[in-house]
Amino acid sequence: MTNSLLPIRLSGLCRRNVLSIPFLLFFFTFQAFAQDEFKPKLGLIDRASLEMIAYPGDSTADAVYLYDYGKVTFSYDNLKGLLMTTNIWVRIKILKESALDRASVAIPHYMGSSYKEQEWIDDLKGYTYNLDNDQIVRTELEKKAIRREKTSDTRTTVKFNLPNAKKGSIIEYSYSLVSPLTVRHEPDMWAFQGSTPRKWSEYNITIPGFLDYKMTMGGYLTLDIHKQQPENVSVGHSTYDGPGIAYRFVIKDVPAFVNEPYITTASDYISKINFELASITIPGEMKKNFSQTWDNVERTLDEAPWFGGELRKSSFLKEVRDEITAKTTDPAERMNLAYKHIQNHMKWDGYSGLFSDTGIKKAYDNRKGNACDINLMLTVLLRELDLECNPFLLSTRSHGYLHQEIPMIESFNYVVAHVKIGEKTYFLDASESYTKAGMLPERALNGFGRLIPKKGAGKFLEIIPGDSQSKLEMITATVSPEEGTMKGTYSISYGGYEALDWRSEYAAGADNAVHDALKKEVPEWKIQNVSIKNKTEDLKGTVNVSCDFEAEDENASPGVLYFNPIMAGRWTKNPFKSKERIYPIDLGTGISASFIGNFTLPEGYALEEMPKAEIVVLPDKGGKFSYQVRQVGNIIQVNTMIQVSRTRFMPEEYPDLKEFFERVVQKHAQQLVIKKKNI
Incomplete structure (x- = not known):
């Protein structure tokens, strides 16, 4: 042979x-x-x-x-x-x-x-x-x-x-x-x-x-x-x-x-x-x-004109570099300015991959490219600003887990930038219009990736999201049992990946789209005066939406009113329906969802029965659910919070996770009864 x-x-x-x-x-x-x-x-x-x-x-x-x-x-x-x-x-x-x-x-x-x-x-x-x-x-x-x-x-x-x-x-x-x-x-x-x-x-x-x-x-x-x-x-x-x-x-x-x-x-x-x-x-x-090592993979990438070759092209970014250099000497500020420039200048074409399609200069001139184009040019710009920045290769969630003992270029299908400033590190993906610096889109939250340094051997790093699916909803309302009505204000603050999802859906559109979305979520409400703050001004901050509302209960009877105080954002379904599960649960991000309600009653009315408070805790500090209702004077106060801090659960933990959300659904469905007191 x-x-x-x-x-x-x-x-x-x-x-x-x-x-x-x-x-x-x-x-x-x-x-x-x-x-x-x-x-x-x-x-x-x-x-x-x-x-x-x-x-x-x-x-x-x-x-x-x-x-x-x-x-x-x-x-x-x-x-x-x-x-x-x-x-x-x-x-x-x-x-x-x-x-x-x-x-x-x-x-x-x-x-x-x-x-x-x-x-x-x-x-x-x-x-x-x-x-x-x-x-x-x-x-x-x-x-x-x-x-x-x-x-x-x-x-x-x-x-x-x-x-x-x-x-x-x-x-x-x-x-x-x-x-x-x-x-x-x-x-x-x-x-x-x-x-x-x-x-x-x-x-x-x-x-x-x-x-x-x-x-x-x-x-x-x-x-x-x-x-x-x-x-x-x-x-x-x-x-x-x-x-x-x-x-x-x-x-x-x-x-x-x-x-x-x-x-x-x-x-x-x-x-x-x-x-x-x-x-x-x-x-x-x-x-x-035919066996490879990670050294072989990194050498191949460095020698490839569509990857390492592109990292050595920087002349087209020198003007931007000089503008940023003139503005600040602070490394973190330089990073943020460079990130915002590429993020605002470029439009992602929806494609992933590990190679620059037409070259990063042409993509920059056309103001459009794949994720590799965008994040390699970001890496080049940050290096021009004397920052320690290197490409970070990963496998997206739809591509599958990265197996560290299998050295293959084909294991990866995505690249972002990794920056180290002092003791702090940042993952940067400028392909998304509304991700803040240090935040990766959910598709990139998939265990581990490999850092490819300019000099020396690469290494695997765990991708730990610093943000969660975070939102806080608040209702302040006046209850009129005789008329069967409730009037008040509703506000919701979106943070982390909830804010990213909201901005991706609504930031570029008209405000009436938000009104329509609220109406779809709570069709029984009459909604007025929708206000939106921080659509895109500060990507690190929360998006804040508020409105006035009026709700009417057609089935109300004189002297008594039944209502669910969690009027928006309640969990109505358990996401885990199977009796048992043999696969791990991968949430991608943590969950932080809170609701606060303050309902003012007219004189002579009170809760018929105080609901039992509840606290449910997942093992190993995996999460916590709390629910409490109390009456202070003529105000009913409702507080509920769902916090899931871990993103990955093993199959043997599935019964606990399923029961956790089952309790959430049950308490969120609980009705309150307001009655007129006998005098």
Whole structure:
């Protein structure tokens, strides 16, 4: 074997430890003992599966994978060299008409410029099974029903519809994807879990000794079968034949992945197995390593014209630098002026990424660019102002968690600026119009990132948001039980990420949009005199909205009035509805929500019964909820506060978190009764 056998585009490959556990997320327990075996035969179906009308494991499922099977083997071809063959076999029960689209199958594969760089689909078979007059009827997929469409310059897709599929059918298909190692050098990720439950998901791979793949398991489901054993591997060429290892992984009764509230992205949570090519070793001929280190990644970034090259372009910013330098010598003031200049000058085009699209100078001239354009030019400007500023790479929440033991450029999809002034550090993202200095948008709050210094080795830093979802609501009102009315003022102060969300929604629009939003939130109110303070003047300060209101209770009766004092901003639903949860809860930011109400009663009226005060505390200082009502003279005072300080909770803490918000909902729904006192 020579190096020309694998002219592979291998940027960003890395070495992973077998069955590693990155970021507390990859959580597999291996059981060496065998579970019940399940080995169906292609083309044969059992009656019980056809008679099934609902899946016992999930009565809401519109379909269930009865069998989900993958197997990878390697062989040698005299013309195309080493080949990797992936065998797929799927058997699906259609329980509802909404799942009939699963009978339409598309299998994409790579088509290079020469026959040596082309994948192909082999041995494609398909069947549909139905019960007809209590008889099992099998309909076979005909070859003429299989279509091949060129979907891009390098992609062809095999498409087919399994015949006679309907509610109650079982569909089944199998095929082999044959890939030269010059095209595909690693097996695709195998997902044991998806949007549909699986009764049996199995993956097998036999790896020849000359290929060193590192496997990383992910997810929160336990493997029912995990076997690995030595095996003599014959690929059809004496150079490559020899010892290898055969692996078998099985998970039974796999639940559908449910996109729960407060997670990052599904790929961080589904149970799966990934492969990375670490090395190829042919004894006596060659050894090629593909593993990377973080030093390799940083060197690649520094040498890349679209990243490190852009950081060395500064002449177009010298005029701005001189203007800021003339205004102040204070480092923090210089940072803020530079940040505001780039923030106001540039418009984000909505794209992330790690490379400057057209170059930071052109983006600056056009006043528009991607997040990398904007934050690299900010970094350059701050360096020109003699500040210690470096790019900080991260993975956004929708991109997935960053795993520190996997050195890959592809792990990142976002860049911000990191500034150190004395003992203080700041994360700066000027792509958002209304983030204050030191505040990252919520999409960037995702665990850790890597600092890439101008000199020296990089390092990982934790992203700890300094702000929370913060708001304070206040009502001061006069209650008239005889008329069944309430008149007063309402104010709300938005801070932290609540202020950012508000400004992003309303700052550029007219004030009547705020009036309409208030009316939508409390449609029973008559709202007047809406006032807004600090729309954008001071991004560090709160946004303050206030109005006069009048509310009328049509069901009020003389001498008695029922009302909920938390008239705005109450929690009406528990965000955590599942009975149990196997995934961590990632809030992104903390929560701070307070309500203060002061209600003046006319003479002769009082609360019929004083509600019981309540305090609920989450373990380990994770959060606190308080609720209190009291009457002082003829004024009813209501105070409630929700404080969640931690942003991440483990699955075993889910019951406490669910109960916490359930108590919030219950107390926020509590009615007060005001009655006229007997004289």
